[in-house]
Amino acid sequence: MTTSSTSPRPGYRRDRAEQERGGLLVEGVTLSLGDGDATVTALDDVHLDVAPGEFVAIVGPSGSGKSSLLAVAGALTTPDSGRVLLDGVDISRASAREKARHRRERIGFVFQSGNLIPALTALDQLRFALDVAGRRAGDGYDPRELLDRVGMGHRARHRPHQLSGGERQRVGIARALVTRPAVLLVDEPTAALDRARSDDIVTLLAAETHEANVATIMVTHDHDVLHHCDRVLSMVDGRLSE
Amino acid sequence: MFLAWRELVFARARFGLMSGVVALIAILVVLLSGLSSGLVNDGVSGLQRLPVTAFAFAEGTKTDSAFSRSTVNVSQAEAWKGRPDVGDAAPFGNMLVNAKATTAAGTQVPIDLALFGVEPGSFLAPAVSDGAKLGDPDGIVVSQTVLDEGLALGDTVVIDRLGTRLKVIGTTGDQRTFGHVDVAYLPLRAWQQVHAGAGPGDEAREGAYEEATAIALRARDGSRIDLAGGDAAAGTTSMTLEDSFSASPGYSAETSTLTLIQVFLYAISALVVGTFFTVWTIQRKHELAVIRAMGASTGYLMRDTMIQATVILAGSTAVGFLAGVGGGTLLTTTAMPFALEAGPLVLAALLLVGLGLAGAAAAVGRIVRVDPLAALGGQR
Numbered sequence: 001m002t003t004s005s006t007s008p009r010p011g012y013r014r015d016r017a018e019q020e021r022g023g024l025l026v027e028g029v030t031l032s033l034g035d036g037d038a039t040v041t042a043l044d045d046v047h048l049d050v051a052p053g054e055f056v057a058i059v060g061p062s063g064s065g066k067s068s069l070l071a072v073a074g075a076l077t078t079p080d081s082g083r084v085l086l087d088g089v090d091i092s093r094a095s096a097r098e099k100a101r102h103r104r105e106r107i108g109f110v111f112q113s114g115n116l117i118p119a120l121t122a123l124d125q126l127r128f129a130l131d132v133a134g135r136r137a138g139d140g141y142d143p144r145e146l147l148d149r150v151g152m153g154h155r156a157r158h159r160p161h162q163l164s165g166g167e168r169q170r171v172g173i174a175r176a177l178v179t180r181p182a183v184l185l186v187d188e189p190t191a192a193l194d195r196a197r198s199d200d201i202v203t204l205l206a207a208e209t210h211e212a213n214v215a216t217i218m219v220t221h222d223h224d225v226l227h228h229c230d231r232v233l234s235m236v237d238g239r240l241s242e
Numbered sequence: 243m244f245l246a247w248r249e250l251v252f253a254r255a256r257f258g259l260m261s262g263v264v265a266l267i268a269i270l271v272v273l274l275s276g277l278s279s280g281l282v283n284d285g286v287s288g289l290q291r292l293p294v295t296a297f298a299f300a301e302g303t304k305t306d307s308a309f310s311r312s313t314v315n316v317s318q319a320e321a322w323k324g325r326p327d328v329g330d331a332a333p334f335g336n337m338l339v340n341a342k343a344t345t346a347a348g349t350q351v352p353i354d355l356a357l358f359g360v361e362p363g364s365f366l367a368p369a370v371s372d373g374a375k376l377g378d379p380d381g382i383v384v385s386q387t388v389l390d391e392g393l394a395l396g397d398t399v400v401i402d403r404l405g406t407r408l409k410v411i412g413t414t415g416d417q418r419t420f421g422h423v424d425v426a427y428l429p430l431r432a433w434q435q436v437h438a439g440a441g442p443g444d445e446a447r448e449g450a451y452e453e454a455t456a457i458a459l460r461a462r463d464g465s466r467i468d469l470a471g472g473d474a475a476a477g478t479t480s481m482t483l484e485d486s487f488s489a490s491p492g493y494s495a496e497t498s499t500l501t502l503i504q505v506f507l508y509a510i511s512a513l514v515v516g517t518f519f520t521v522w523t524i525q526r527k528h529e530l531a532v533i534r535a536m537g538a539s540t541g542y543l544m545r546d547t548m549i550q551a552t553v554i555l556a557g558s559t560a561v562g563f564l565a566g567v568g569g570g571t572l573l574t575t576t577a578m579p580f581a582l583e584a585g586p587l588v589l590a591a592l593l594l595v596g597l598g599l600a601g602a603a604a605a606v607g608r609i610v611r612v613d614p615l616a617a618l619g620g621q622r
Contacts, residue, residue: 067618076535076615097539103614104537111617115532117245119252124244131244132538159252187618 022087023215024050024073024183029082029092031068031238042068043079044238050215052182055206057218057226060235066219067187069235073217074107074185075099087182104133108176108214110186110205114168116160122171123147123156126178133179143178149211150174150204166197173204177212184209186218190225202228245533246549257550260518261558264598267511268562269569271504271594275586276570278500280579285493288356288385288420289486293365296467297334297486298322298457298478305481308489309336309420312455314478316430319457321476328472329462332366333454335359335433338423338491340402343393343410351392353399355384356420359433359454366458368427371415381411382426385418399426404441408432421491422579430454504590508597516601519551523608527616534614543609551602555595563591 026048033042042065050056058066071077073084075091076099084092091102103109116125126143130136137143147153150170160168169189176184186205190198202218202225209216218229226232233240250257299312314333322331336358343351360366362376368383370376373395376383382399388410389395399408408428418425428436431451438450457478461467469480488494523530530543567587573580 070618071615074535076618100534100537100539102537103535107537109532109535109617111532111535115528115617117529117533119245119249124248128244129536132533132536132542 022182023052023054024048024217025083025085026069026073027083027085029069029072029079029084031065031072031077031079033068041238043072046072046082046238046240048073048217048233048240050183050217052215053210053213055209055216055218055228055230057220057229057232058235058240059220059223059226059232062221064235065238066235068238069240070185070187070217070219073183074109075102105179106182108179108181108184110169110172110176110184110189112188112191113165114160114172116163116168116171116175118160121157121159122152122163122167122174125171125175129175129178135179141178141180143174146174146178147171150208164197165192166201169193169197169201170204173201173208177208177214180212181214184212184214184216186216186220188220189218190220190222195224198222198225199228201225243546243549246546246553250550250553256522257554260515261554261561263514264511264555264558264594265562265565267507267514268559268591268594269566271507271590272563272566272570272582272587273573274500274504274507275590276566276573276580276582277578278497278504279581279583279586281496281500282493283417283581284419284422284579285490285496286420286487287416288358288418288425289483289490291368291414291416291418292334292458292483293460294334294458294483295461296459296469296480296482298331298459298469298472298476298480299455301473301477301479303479305485305488306494308481308486309455310338310489310491313453314455314457315452316454317452318476318478322457322459322472322478325467325472325475327462327465327467328459329465330365330460332361332364332458333359333430334366334456334458335430335437335453336420336455337433337437338421339436341399341408342402343397343399345392345397346394353388353391353393354423355388355399355426356423357433357436358420358425358427359430359437360427361430365460368414368418370412373410373412375412376427376429378409378411379429379432380406380408382408382428383412383414384410384426385424386413386415387417387419388424388426389413391424401436404436404439406432406436406442421493508593511594512597512601514601515551515555515598516605519547519602519605520608523547523606527612530609530612531614531616534612535617540610544603544606547606547609548599548602551599551606552595555598555602559591559594559598563587 029043029046031043033040060066072079083090135141147156152170189201206228299308300314303312316333319331319333322328338356341353343353367376395410397410434451435446438446440446473480570582
């Protein structure tokens, strides 16, 4: 784990040219939730730069804005102000249709507990992600090889209810990576796992981040796994700090 | 299609239950369609098989009682014949009688007949599949259904009260019924005598031999009869052949009742399918949010669900129709008015599938409202 003390803003590490070339750049993003008196500032002038192959963890208490940051970075919601650049392309102001296209082509999500599709086997989870993205297994995409890589090759024909929590999470990671996204957004991957399995999963995430050269943001409450991350940022009241 | 098929296999019990309900509805639709066709045949097949475009009844005749109340003068046919759009016009007599048939074995069988009085040699005279053509003064050509009831060519039918004896000389070879009563064609003069209540050897009252129920009209090839103009010229009230069906006893009540039941069945089917997919979509809300977060478009998800609905509806409708046709085939051998006809069955199948798909489409509209943001967090 390393932390930066030279960045001009909390969350920034690279120079401008590098930031616009690749990876994820969140630039001055503000997001408010709710209406009228019930309005809450979920993200307050957030700046974050994640390079390809970099594994960044964001920690913070519940309600601090971690999930909102994932939502903005993952083109699930539109910020009130600021920009989100994905490989140099601003996705924050895209239409709903374009956002969906960015998500299926350039963004991978790893959800809590895997959030796998109950009807699909482990292998089909990956094939389905390719189908959604309009890609076909064999055209340079190898779901079986990826399943082997995450240690789930022997469970390829099993459905989610036949897998343990850790196995489901491994399949979820493989599903997120099978379309070769530029960014991997990971939401509390160890929330339902014991300590040993949590460590295994985050080790796998770190390895795949470096192997696939993907910019990874992991939101977590689990401080025991942070040593696997390249950088750890904390979020409090919608503000990000080193 | 990738997810649709796998979900159908995975949740086969749930989809199977749904398919079973649709299949049962399909069986009911087939049986009602067969009953409907059977009742139509029983009610108006005698009219349907007349080479007639329209009937001209006595002026002011109401549709629902036209055949039983109307009396026209045969000379009115001449006024219609002179119309440029009328190819043929001939007097047509129609009445229901109770009779007894005496078979060759000497047994007496009670029988009801719809007597169609037509001029032998006119365009209304029936083609005969077996026996002799209409012509003998006391000879009748009967619907095949009369022979199916045990009568044979050469048997005698005696009309109740009058004692008029009519001899079965030929058969049309097909079903011809009117108001659920078998049709017997007889010469118009014999019909006029029976209609006037004159028994054998009696002279009918004055004017009886000038009467008929209506003037049957056949349009000139390629023409459409100007009924209003003809009515003004002939002093009649005319209606098309199809409109005249409503004048068959019980026809409107029976067909409208069955149509209403069928409409309800279609509506129930659409509602059942719509409800199933509404519940199915609600149950999958989180899963759909995950799939949308993965970037699936609304169209992708709706297409998947509509494929599932199509497979269920097409499959269960096919199974239901096969079972219904199988059961219906057995019913056609009974006395029940039941007829399986391809046209109404195909239409019923298309309606069942089409309305079911409409119900499913209305239900899966909920997919549009599934927020991919719901995929984040710990709902599972």
